[in-house]
Amino acid sequence: MRTIAVISAGLSQPSSTRLLAEKLAAATQAGVDARVEFVELREVASDIMNNLLTGFASPKLEKVIETVTTADAVIAVTPIYATSYSGLFKSFIDILDPDSLAGMPVLIGATGGTERHSLALDYAMRPLFTYLHAVVAPTGVYAASSDWGSDESSLSKRVERASAEFAALVRESDRSSLVRDPFALPAGFSPAGALGAP
Protein backbone atom coordinates (compact mmCIF):
# COMPACT_ATOMS: atom_id res chain seq x y z
CA MET A 1 0.00 0.00 0.00
CA ARG A 2 1.40 3.35 -1.07
CA THR A 3 0.60 6.77 0.36
CA ILE A 4 -0.14 9.70 -1.90
CA ALA A 5 -0.28 13.27 -0.57
CA VAL A 6 -2.69 15.41 -2.58
CA ILE A 7 -1.97 19.14 -2.38
CA SER A 8 -4.81 21.43 -3.36
CA ALA A 9 -4.14 25.17 -3.45
CA GLY A 10 -7.67 26.27 -4.34
CA LEU A 11 -8.96 29.29 -2.47
CA SER A 12 -12.72 29.16 -2.99
CA GLN A 13 -15.18 26.77 -1.36
CA PRO A 14 -16.20 24.61 -3.13
CA SER A 15 -13.12 24.62 -5.27
CA SER A 16 -12.63 23.32 -8.80
CA THR A 17 -8.97 22.84 -7.93
CA ARG A 18 -10.01 20.44 -5.17
CA LEU A 19 -12.40 18.76 -7.60
CA LEU A 20 -9.60 18.14 -10.11
CA ALA A 21 -7.33 16.91 -7.30
CA GLU A 22 -9.98 14.40 -6.25
CA LYS A 23 -10.46 13.17 -9.82
CA LEU A 24 -6.71 12.69 -10.24
CA ALA A 25 -6.46 10.90 -6.89
CA ALA A 26 -9.38 8.56 -7.64
CA ALA A 27 -8.08 7.74 -11.12
CA THR A 28 -4.62 7.02 -9.68
CA GLN A 29 -6.12 4.71 -7.05
CA ALA A 30 -7.68 2.73 -9.89
CA GLY A 31 -4.18 1.89 -11.04
CA VAL A 32 -2.30 1.37 -7.78
CA ASP A 33 -3.14 0.25 -4.24
CA ALA A 34 -2.74 3.58 -2.47
CA ARG A 35 -4.09 5.61 0.40
CA VAL A 36 -4.58 9.32 -0.27
CA GLU A 37 -4.15 12.17 2.19
CA PHE A 38 -5.56 15.54 1.16
CA VAL A 39 -3.79 18.74 2.08
CA GLU A 40 -5.81 21.94 1.67
CA LEU A 41 -3.32 24.81 1.71
CA ARG A 42 -6.08 27.29 2.52
CA GLU A 43 -6.36 25.72 5.97
CA VAL A 44 -2.72 26.52 6.73
CA ALA A 45 -2.47 29.74 4.71
CA SER A 46 -1.51 32.03 7.59
CA ASP A 47 0.80 29.37 9.04
CA ILE A 48 2.62 29.30 5.70
CA MET A 49 3.07 33.08 5.75
CA ASN A 50 4.23 32.98 9.37
CA ASN A 51 6.75 30.31 8.44
CA LEU A 52 8.11 32.55 5.69
CA LEU A 53 8.53 35.33 8.28
CA THR A 54 9.87 33.37 11.26
CA GLY A 55 11.63 30.45 9.61
CA PHE A 56 9.74 27.74 11.49
CA ALA A 57 6.48 25.90 11.01
CA SER A 58 3.61 25.90 13.48
CA PRO A 59 2.71 22.43 14.81
CA LYS A 60 -0.27 22.33 12.42
CA LEU A 61 1.86 23.20 9.41
CA GLU A 62 4.59 20.83 10.54
CA LYS A 63 2.09 17.97 10.21
CA VAL A 64 1.18 19.06 6.69
CA ILE A 65 4.86 19.25 5.69
CA GLU A 66 5.41 15.82 7.20
CA THR A 67 2.44 14.41 5.27
CA VAL A 68 3.77 15.75 1.98
CA THR A 69 7.47 15.01 2.35
CA THR A 70 7.10 11.48 3.73
CA ALA A 71 4.54 10.29 1.16
CA ASP A 72 5.41 7.87 -1.63
CA ALA A 73 4.09 10.31 -4.20
CA VAL A 74 2.45 13.72 -4.51
CA ILE A 75 -0.39 15.07 -6.60
CA ALA A 76 -0.07 18.87 -6.75
CA VAL A 77 -2.92 20.99 -8.08
CA THR A 78 -3.02 24.78 -8.15
CA PRO A 79 -5.20 27.45 -9.69
CA ILE A 80 -3.40 29.50 -12.33
CA TYR A 81 -3.26 33.17 -11.41
CA ALA A 82 -1.62 35.77 -13.64
CA THR A 83 -0.07 33.06 -15.84
CA SER A 84 1.42 30.94 -13.07
CA TYR A 85 0.82 28.87 -9.93
CA SER A 86 -0.90 30.78 -7.14
CA GLY A 87 1.15 32.67 -4.59
CA LEU A 88 -0.13 30.41 -1.83
CA PHE A 89 1.03 27.32 -3.71
CA LYS A 90 4.49 28.76 -4.33
CA SER A 91 4.76 29.98 -0.73
CA PHE A 92 4.14 26.44 0.47
CA ILE A 93 6.81 25.10 -1.87
CA ASP A 94 9.16 27.85 -0.65
CA ILE A 95 9.01 26.70 2.98
CA LEU A 96 9.88 23.09 2.15
CA ASP A 97 13.45 21.95 2.54
CA PRO A 98 14.74 22.13 -1.05
CA ASP A 99 15.90 18.51 -0.85
CA SER A 100 12.71 17.16 0.65
CA LEU A 101 11.01 16.28 -2.62
CA ALA A 102 14.04 14.81 -4.38
CA GLY A 103 13.03 11.64 -6.19
CA MET A 104 9.35 12.18 -5.36
CA PRO A 105 6.90 11.13 -8.11
CA VAL A 106 4.66 14.15 -8.74
CA LEU A 107 1.54 14.51 -10.83
CA ILE A 108 0.90 18.16 -11.70
CA GLY A 109 -2.52 19.66 -12.29
CA ALA A 110 -3.94 23.15 -12.64
CA THR A 111 -7.22 24.94 -13.04
CA GLY A 112 -8.13 28.23 -14.65
CA GLY A 113 -10.87 30.28 -16.22
CA THR A 114 -9.67 29.74 -19.76
CA GLU A 115 -7.78 27.10 -21.74
CA ARG A 116 -5.37 29.77 -22.86
CA HIS A 117 -3.28 29.29 -19.70
CA SER A 118 -2.92 25.51 -19.95
CA LEU A 119 0.77 25.75 -20.85
CA ALA A 120 1.44 27.20 -17.38
CA LEU A 121 1.68 23.55 -16.34
CA ASP A 122 4.71 23.08 -18.55
CA TYR A 123 6.47 26.42 -18.24
CA ALA A 124 5.81 27.01 -14.51
CA MET A 125 4.77 23.88 -12.58
CA ARG A 126 7.06 21.40 -14.31
CA PRO A 127 10.29 23.44 -14.01
CA LEU A 128 9.49 24.11 -10.35
CA PHE A 129 9.41 20.40 -9.55
CA THR A 130 12.36 19.72 -11.82
CA TYR A 131 14.34 22.20 -9.74
CA LEU A 132 13.35 20.22 -6.64
CA HIS A 133 14.59 17.01 -8.32
CA ALA A 134 11.14 15.49 -8.21
CA VAL A 135 10.08 12.97 -10.87
CA VAL A 136 7.24 14.67 -12.72
CA ALA A 137 4.80 12.44 -14.58
CA PRO A 138 4.90 13.09 -18.35
CA THR A 139 1.30 14.27 -18.60
CA GLY A 140 -0.12 17.10 -16.52
CA VAL A 141 -3.81 17.94 -16.42
CA TYR A 142 -5.24 21.41 -16.90
CA ALA A 143 -8.96 21.97 -16.36
CA ALA A 144 -10.54 25.18 -17.64
CA SER A 145 -13.98 26.28 -16.47
CA SER A 146 -15.49 25.03 -19.74
CA ASP A 147 -14.12 21.52 -19.12
CA TRP A 148 -16.55 21.01 -16.24
CA GLY A 149 -19.67 21.47 -18.40
CA SER A 150 -18.87 20.24 -21.85
CA ASP A 151 -20.00 16.90 -23.29
CA GLU A 152 -17.06 16.79 -25.59
CA SER A 153 -14.68 17.56 -22.79
CA SER A 154 -11.64 15.38 -22.97
CA LEU A 155 -10.94 16.10 -19.28
CA SER A 156 -11.74 12.56 -18.15
CA LYS A 157 -9.49 11.09 -20.82
CA ARG A 158 -6.67 13.44 -19.87
CA VAL A 159 -7.14 12.53 -16.22
CA GLU A 160 -7.04 8.82 -17.05
CA ARG A 161 -3.94 9.10 -19.16
CA ALA A 162 -2.04 11.23 -16.64
CA SER A 163 -3.10 9.05 -13.70
CA ALA A 164 -2.11 5.82 -15.47
CA GLU A 165 1.39 7.20 -16.13
CA PHE A 166 1.59 8.47 -12.56
CA ALA A 167 0.33 5.20 -11.04
CA ALA A 168 3.24 3.38 -12.66
CA LEU A 169 5.64 5.74 -10.88
CA VAL A 170 3.79 5.38 -7.57
CA ARG A 171 4.05 1.59 -7.72
CA GLU A 172 7.84 1.83 -7.89
CA SER A 173 8.19 4.46 -5.15
CA ASP A 174 9.50 3.46 -1.73
CA ARG A 175 10.02 6.97 -0.40
CA SER A 176 7.72 6.55 2.60
CA SER A 177 9.92 3.75 3.94
CA LEU A 178 13.18 5.70 3.64
CA VAL A 179 14.89 6.61 6.90
CA ARG A 180 15.69 10.31 7.09
CA ASP A 181 18.52 11.41 9.36
CA PRO A 182 18.40 15.16 9.96
CA PHE A 183 21.89 14.96 11.46
CA ALA A 184 23.51 13.09 8.61
CA LEU A 185 26.89 14.72 8.02
CA PRO A 186 28.06 15.22 4.44
CA ALA A 187 30.26 12.43 3.09
CA GLY A 188 33.90 13.03 3.97
CA PHE A 189 33.11 15.65 6.63
CA SER A 190 35.78 16.07 9.30
CA PRO A 191 35.19 18.30 12.33
CA ALA A 192 38.90 19.11 12.35
CA GLY A 193 38.97 20.03 8.66
CA ALA A 194 40.72 18.31 5.82
CA LEU A 195 43.81 20.46 6.18
CA GLY A 196 45.83 21.58 9.16
CA ALA A 197 44.46 19.08 11.67
CA PRO A 198 46.95 18.41 14.44
Added chain:
Amino acid sequence: MQFGIFTVSDITTDPTDNSTPTEGERIKAIVTIAKKAEEVGLDVFALGEHHNPPFVSSSPTTTLAYIAAQTEKLIMSTSIAHITTNDPVKLAEDYAMLQHLADGRVDLMLGRGNQGNVYPWFGKDVRDGIELAIENYALLHRLWTEDFVDWKGKFRTPLQGFQSTPRPLDGVAPFVWHGSIRSPEIAEQAAYYGDGFFANNIFWPKEHYMRLIGYYRQRFEHYGHGTAEQAIVGLGGQAFMRKNSQDAVAEFRPYFDNAPVYGHGPTMEDFTEQTPLAVGSPQEVIDKYAAMREYFGDYQRQLFLMDHAGLPLKTVLEQLDILGEEVVPVLRKEFATNRPESVPDAPTHASRVAARDAAELAVVK
Protein backbone atom coordinates in the same frame (compact mmCIF):
# COMPACT_ATOMS: atom_id res chain seq x y z
CA MET B 1 24.98 27.45 36.41
CA GLN B 2 25.65 30.79 34.77
CA PHE B 3 22.98 33.35 33.94
CA GLY B 4 23.45 36.34 31.74
CA ILE B 5 22.24 38.42 28.86
CA PHE B 6 23.14 38.60 25.21
CA THR B 7 22.53 41.38 22.77
CA VAL B 8 22.40 41.61 19.01
CA SER B 9 22.96 45.39 19.23
CA ASP B 10 20.11 46.35 16.93
CA ILE B 11 19.14 49.99 16.52
CA THR B 12 15.38 49.73 16.19
CA THR B 13 12.76 52.46 16.27
CA ASP B 14 10.59 52.32 19.38
CA PRO B 15 7.16 51.60 17.86
CA THR B 16 5.35 53.29 20.76
CA ASP B 17 6.83 56.77 20.24
CA ASN B 18 8.67 56.48 16.91
CA SER B 19 11.99 57.46 18.50
CA THR B 20 15.24 55.95 17.31
CA PRO B 21 18.46 56.11 19.31
CA THR B 22 21.59 57.38 17.60
CA GLU B 23 24.52 55.00 17.20
CA GLY B 24 26.27 56.80 20.03
CA GLU B 25 23.25 56.50 22.33
CA ARG B 26 22.82 52.81 21.55
CA ILE B 27 26.50 52.05 22.10
CA LYS B 28 26.47 53.79 25.47
CA ALA B 29 23.20 52.05 26.33
CA ILE B 30 24.85 48.68 25.69
CA VAL B 31 27.61 49.61 28.15
CA THR B 32 25.03 50.73 30.72
CA ILE B 33 23.09 47.49 30.26
CA ALA B 34 26.23 45.40 30.72
CA LYS B 35 27.15 47.21 33.93
CA LYS B 36 23.60 46.76 35.15
CA ALA B 37 23.88 43.03 34.47
CA GLU B 38 26.76 42.85 36.93
CA GLU B 39 24.96 45.06 39.44
CA VAL B 40 21.92 42.76 39.55
CA GLY B 41 24.07 39.66 40.00
CA LEU B 42 24.18 38.18 36.52
CA ASP B 43 27.30 36.27 35.44
CA VAL B 44 27.70 36.83 31.72
CA PHE B 45 27.38 39.60 29.15
CA ALA B 46 27.60 38.57 25.51
CA LEU B 47 27.78 40.96 22.57
CA GLY B 48 27.12 40.21 18.91
CA GLU B 49 29.16 41.02 15.83
CA HIS B 50 27.50 42.52 12.77
CA HIS B 51 28.67 44.45 9.76
CA ASN B 52 25.51 46.13 8.54
CA PRO B 53 22.84 48.43 9.92
CA PRO B 54 20.62 48.30 11.93
CA PHE B 55 23.26 46.60 14.07
CA VAL B 56 25.88 48.71 15.77
CA SER B 57 28.39 46.22 17.19
CA SER B 58 31.00 45.43 14.56
CA SER B 59 34.04 44.98 16.77
CA PRO B 60 33.08 43.29 20.05
CA THR B 61 36.51 43.28 21.69
CA THR B 62 36.69 47.08 21.87
CA THR B 63 33.34 47.32 23.63
CA LEU B 64 33.94 44.28 25.82
CA ALA B 65 37.32 45.62 27.00
CA TYR B 66 35.67 48.92 27.89
CA ILE B 67 32.99 47.06 29.88
CA ALA B 68 35.51 44.72 31.51
CA ALA B 69 37.40 47.76 32.79
CA GLN B 70 34.27 48.94 34.58
CA THR B 71 33.15 45.62 36.05
CA GLU B 72 34.55 43.18 38.59
CA LYS B 73 33.00 39.76 38.11
CA LEU B 74 31.05 39.81 34.87
CA ILE B 75 32.28 37.40 32.19
CA MET B 76 32.62 38.92 28.71
CA SER B 77 31.45 36.79 25.81
CA THR B 78 30.25 37.10 22.24
CA SER B 79 26.93 36.28 20.63
CA ILE B 80 28.39 35.52 18.20
CA ALA B 81 31.84 36.38 16.82
CA HIS B 82 32.27 35.38 13.19
CA ILE B 83 34.58 32.43 12.71
CA THR B 84 33.89 32.54 8.97
CA THR B 85 34.68 36.07 7.83
CA ASN B 86 37.30 37.01 10.44
CA ASP B 87 40.90 35.98 10.06
CA PRO B 88 41.49 33.34 12.75
CA VAL B 89 44.88 34.92 13.44
CA LYS B 90 43.21 38.21 14.35
CA LEU B 91 40.61 36.38 16.45
CA ALA B 92 43.38 34.58 18.36
CA GLU B 93 45.17 37.86 18.99
CA ASP B 94 42.16 40.07 19.78
CA TYR B 95 40.52 37.71 22.23
CA ALA B 96 43.77 36.78 23.94
CA MET B 97 44.40 40.50 24.42
CA LEU B 98 40.91 40.93 25.84
CA GLN B 99 41.47 37.92 28.09
CA HIS B 100 44.57 39.58 29.61
CA LEU B 101 42.90 42.95 30.08
CA ALA B 102 39.82 41.34 31.67
CA ASP B 103 41.88 39.13 33.99
CA GLY B 104 40.47 36.00 32.42
CA ARG B 105 36.82 37.04 32.49
CA VAL B 106 36.42 36.15 28.81
CA ASP B 107 35.05 33.35 26.74
CA LEU B 108 34.19 33.29 23.09
CA MET B 109 31.11 32.15 21.28
CA LEU B 110 31.72 31.50 17.61
CA GLY B 111 29.21 31.33 14.82
CA ARG B 112 28.99 31.57 11.09
CA GLY B 113 26.85 34.68 10.81
CA ASN B 114 23.59 34.35 8.97
CA GLN B 115 23.76 37.20 6.48
CA GLY B 116 24.91 36.09 3.07
CA ASN B 117 26.04 39.51 1.86
CA VAL B 118 28.55 39.92 4.71
CA TYR B 119 30.71 37.13 3.30
CA PRO B 120 31.58 38.82 -0.02
CA TRP B 121 32.32 42.07 1.82
CA PHE B 122 35.11 40.15 3.52
CA GLY B 123 36.19 38.35 0.38
CA LYS B 124 34.44 35.09 1.27
CA ASP B 125 31.62 33.01 -0.20
CA VAL B 126 28.60 32.15 1.93
CA ARG B 127 28.50 28.73 0.32
CA ASP B 128 31.82 28.00 2.05
CA GLY B 129 30.32 28.87 5.46
CA ILE B 130 30.69 25.46 7.09
CA GLU B 131 34.09 24.81 5.55
CA LEU B 132 35.31 28.24 6.73
CA ALA B 133 34.01 27.58 10.25
CA ILE B 134 35.81 24.25 10.39
CA GLU B 135 39.13 25.35 8.91
CA ASN B 136 39.34 28.73 10.64
CA TYR B 137 38.62 27.23 14.03
CA ALA B 138 41.16 24.46 13.47
CA LEU B 139 43.75 27.22 13.05
CA LEU B 140 42.45 29.35 15.94
CA HIS B 141 42.58 26.30 18.22
CA ARG B 142 46.17 25.58 17.27
CA LEU B 143 47.24 29.21 17.65
CA TRP B 144 45.97 29.13 21.24
CA THR B 145 47.33 25.72 22.20
CA GLU B 146 50.68 25.61 20.34
CA ASP B 147 53.38 28.26 20.68
CA PHE B 148 54.64 28.09 17.12
CA VAL B 149 52.39 27.08 14.28
CA ASP B 150 53.11 25.91 10.75
CA TRP B 151 49.89 26.09 8.78
CA LYS B 152 48.56 25.59 5.33
CA GLY B 153 44.86 25.82 4.59
CA LYS B 154 42.48 26.65 1.81
CA PHE B 155 41.28 30.07 2.90
CA ARG B 156 44.21 32.13 4.17
CA THR B 157 47.88 32.60 3.45
CA PRO B 158 50.14 29.87 4.92
CA LEU B 159 52.04 30.39 8.18
CA GLN B 160 55.55 29.26 9.01
CA GLY B 161 56.70 29.36 12.63
CA PHE B 162 54.01 31.86 13.51
CA GLN B 163 53.32 32.77 17.10
CA SER B 164 50.15 34.73 17.84
CA THR B 165 50.58 37.38 20.48
CA PRO B 166 49.79 37.88 23.29
CA ARG B 167 49.79 34.24 24.36
CA PRO B 168 46.61 33.25 26.23
CA LEU B 169 46.56 34.32 29.88
CA ASP B 170 48.35 31.74 32.09
CA GLY B 171 48.80 29.64 28.95
CA VAL B 172 45.10 28.73 28.98
CA ALA B 173 42.91 29.84 26.09
CA PRO B 174 39.46 31.37 26.57
CA PHE B 175 36.77 28.71 26.65
CA VAL B 176 34.99 28.42 23.31
CA TRP B 177 31.30 27.92 22.64
CA HIS B 178 30.03 27.12 19.19
CA GLY B 179 26.68 28.66 18.36
CA SER B 180 24.40 27.10 15.82
CA ILE B 181 20.82 27.31 14.72
CA ARG B 182 20.58 24.23 12.57
CA SER B 183 23.88 22.73 11.43
CA PRO B 184 24.84 19.29 12.74
CA GLU B 185 28.37 19.97 11.44
CA ILE B 186 28.82 22.68 14.08
CA ALA B 187 27.43 20.45 16.84
CA GLU B 188 29.89 17.80 15.66
CA GLN B 189 32.74 20.33 15.73
CA ALA B 190 31.90 21.44 19.28
CA ALA B 191 31.76 17.80 20.39
CA TYR B 192 35.04 16.93 18.66
CA TYR B 193 36.97 19.62 20.54
CA GLY B 194 35.08 19.15 23.81
CA ASP B 195 33.98 22.80 23.52
CA GLY B 196 30.63 24.22 24.58
CA PHE B 197 27.57 24.24 22.36
CA PHE B 198 25.14 27.14 22.49
CA ALA B 199 21.68 26.90 20.99
CA ASN B 200 20.21 30.28 20.16
CA ASN B 201 16.82 28.83 21.05
CA ILE B 202 14.87 32.09 20.83
CA PHE B 203 13.42 32.11 17.36
CA TRP B 204 12.40 28.49 16.90
CA PRO B 205 10.48 25.81 18.80
CA LYS B 206 12.47 24.07 21.51
CA GLU B 207 11.91 20.65 19.91
CA HIS B 208 14.34 21.55 17.15
CA TYR B 209 17.06 22.47 19.64
CA MET B 210 16.35 19.44 21.81
CA ARG B 211 17.30 17.25 18.87
CA LEU B 212 20.39 19.33 18.05
CA ILE B 213 21.62 19.38 21.66
CA GLY B 214 20.86 15.68 22.05
CA TYR B 215 23.08 15.06 19.05
CA TYR B 216 25.87 17.25 20.47
CA ARG B 217 25.75 15.47 23.85
CA GLN B 218 25.95 12.06 22.21
CA ARG B 219 28.92 13.10 20.05
CA PHE B 220 30.67 14.76 23.03
CA GLU B 221 30.64 11.35 24.71
CA HIS B 222 31.71 9.64 21.49
CA TYR B 223 34.86 11.81 21.32
CA GLY B 224 35.77 10.90 24.89
CA HIS B 225 35.35 14.22 26.69
CA GLY B 226 32.99 12.79 29.31
CA THR B 227 29.49 11.44 29.44
CA ALA B 228 26.69 12.97 27.40
CA GLU B 229 25.28 14.63 30.52
CA GLN B 230 28.67 16.31 31.09
CA ALA B 231 28.67 18.12 27.76
CA ILE B 232 28.70 21.92 28.08
CA VAL B 233 25.39 23.35 26.92
CA GLY B 234 24.19 26.93 26.73
CA LEU B 235 20.75 28.19 25.78
CA GLY B 236 19.32 31.47 24.64
CA GLY B 237 16.08 32.80 26.05
CA GLN B 238 13.82 35.79 25.91
CA ALA B 239 11.51 37.34 28.47
CA PHE B 240 9.48 40.42 29.25
CA MET B 241 8.10 40.79 32.76
CA ARG B 242 5.86 42.95 34.86
CA LYS B 243 4.40 42.31 38.28
CA ASN B 244 1.04 41.62 36.67
CA SER B 245 1.02 39.31 33.71
CA GLN B 246 -1.51 41.41 31.76
CA ASP B 247 0.67 44.52 32.11
CA ALA B 248 3.64 42.68 30.62
CA VAL B 249 1.55 41.44 27.71
CA ALA B 250 0.08 44.88 26.99
CA GLU B 251 3.40 46.69 27.25
CA PHE B 252 5.44 44.22 25.20
CA ARG B 253 2.90 43.62 22.42
CA PRO B 254 3.78 46.63 20.20
CA TYR B 255 7.46 45.68 20.43
CA PHE B 256 6.66 42.08 19.56
CA ASP B 257 4.35 43.01 16.70
CA ASN B 258 6.98 45.23 15.09
CA ALA B 259 10.12 43.32 16.05
CA PRO B 260 12.73 42.50 13.46
CA VAL B 261 12.82 38.74 12.77
CA TYR B 262 9.29 37.81 13.87
CA GLY B 263 7.24 41.01 13.70
CA HIS B 264 4.14 41.19 11.49
CA GLY B 265 3.92 37.40 11.57
CA PRO B 266 2.49 35.09 14.21
CA THR B 267 0.57 36.43 17.18
CA MET B 268 2.49 36.94 20.41
CA GLU B 269 0.30 34.23 21.97
CA ASP B 270 1.26 31.68 19.29
CA PHE B 271 4.91 32.67 19.44
CA THR B 272 5.15 32.38 23.23
CA GLU B 273 3.47 28.99 23.02
CA GLN B 274 5.75 27.73 20.26
CA THR B 275 9.10 29.23 21.34
CA PRO B 276 10.93 30.00 24.61
CA LEU B 277 9.74 33.64 24.60
CA ALA B 278 8.05 34.31 27.95
CA VAL B 279 5.88 37.38 28.47
CA GLY B 280 4.17 37.69 31.83
CA SER B 281 4.81 37.77 35.56
CA PRO B 282 8.24 36.87 36.99
CA GLN B 283 6.71 33.61 38.21
CA GLU B 284 5.60 32.69 34.69
CA VAL B 285 9.13 33.30 33.42
CA ILE B 286 10.55 31.21 36.27
CA ASP B 287 8.16 28.37 35.45
CA LYS B 288 9.01 28.39 31.75
CA TYR B 289 12.78 28.45 32.24
CA ALA B 290 12.89 26.10 35.23
CA ALA B 291 11.37 23.53 32.86
CA MET B 292 14.19 23.88 30.31
CA ARG B 293 16.41 21.31 32.05
CA GLU B 294 13.65 18.75 31.61
CA TYR B 295 13.89 19.21 27.87
CA PHE B 296 17.62 19.81 27.41
CA GLY B 297 19.18 18.10 30.42
CA ASP B 298 21.11 19.95 33.15
CA TYR B 299 23.01 22.70 31.41
CA GLN B 300 25.62 25.33 32.14
CA ARG B 301 24.59 28.69 30.79
CA GLN B 302 21.33 30.54 30.25
CA LEU B 303 21.45 33.85 28.41
CA PHE B 304 18.47 36.13 27.90
CA LEU B 305 17.87 38.61 25.09
CA MET B 306 16.47 41.67 26.86
CA ASP B 307 17.33 44.80 24.87
CA HIS B 308 16.06 44.45 21.34
CA ALA B 309 13.14 45.58 19.17
CA GLY B 310 13.37 49.23 20.22
CA LEU B 311 12.75 48.75 23.94
CA PRO B 312 13.87 51.94 25.70
CA LEU B 313 16.93 51.79 27.94
CA LYS B 314 14.87 52.63 31.02
CA THR B 315 12.60 49.64 30.38
CA VAL B 316 15.54 47.33 29.74
CA LEU B 317 17.14 48.35 33.03
CA GLU B 318 13.84 47.69 34.85
CA GLN B 319 13.70 44.28 33.18
CA LEU B 320 17.22 43.52 34.38
CA ASP B 321 16.22 44.47 37.92
CA ILE B 322 13.36 41.98 37.79
CA LEU B 323 15.53 39.34 36.11
CA GLY B 324 18.37 39.71 38.60
CA GLU B 325 16.32 40.16 41.77
CA GLU B 326 13.25 38.00 41.27
CA VAL B 327 13.88 35.46 38.53
CA VAL B 328 17.50 34.34 38.50
CA PRO B 329 17.85 33.71 42.27
CA VAL B 330 14.88 31.34 42.10
CA LEU B 331 16.18 29.69 38.93
CA ARG B 332 19.58 29.18 40.59
CA LYS B 333 17.87 27.24 43.36
CA GLU B 334 15.67 25.30 40.97
CA PHE B 335 18.60 24.33 38.75
CA ALA B 336 20.69 23.26 41.76
CA THR B 337 17.96 20.92 43.00
CA ASN B 338 18.75 17.32 42.08
CA ARG B 339 21.53 18.39 39.77
CA PRO B 340 23.87 15.40 39.57
CA GLU B 341 27.34 15.93 41.11
CA SER B 342 28.88 14.72 37.88
CA VAL B 343 27.43 17.58 35.81
CA PRO B 344 30.14 20.25 35.61
CA ASP B 345 29.68 24.00 35.92
CA ALA B 346 30.42 26.19 32.92
CA PRO B 347 34.21 26.37 32.51
CA THR B 348 35.82 29.60 33.72
CA HIS B 349 39.40 30.76 33.43
CA ALA B 350 40.09 29.70 37.02
CA SER B 351 38.58 26.26 36.56
CA ARG B 352 40.45 25.74 33.30
CA VAL B 353 43.78 26.74 34.86
CA ALA B 354 43.08 24.37 37.75
CA ALA B 355 42.17 21.55 35.35
CA ARG B 356 45.34 22.15 33.34
CA ASP B 357 47.49 22.13 36.50
CA ALA B 358 45.83 18.96 37.77
CA ALA B 359 46.44 17.23 34.45
CA GLU B 360 50.11 18.26 34.45
CA LEU B 361 50.52 17.09 38.02
CA ALA B 362 49.01 13.74 37.10
CA VAL B 363 51.56 13.37 34.30
CA VAL B 364 54.45 14.18 36.69
CA LYS B 365 53.24 11.62 39.21
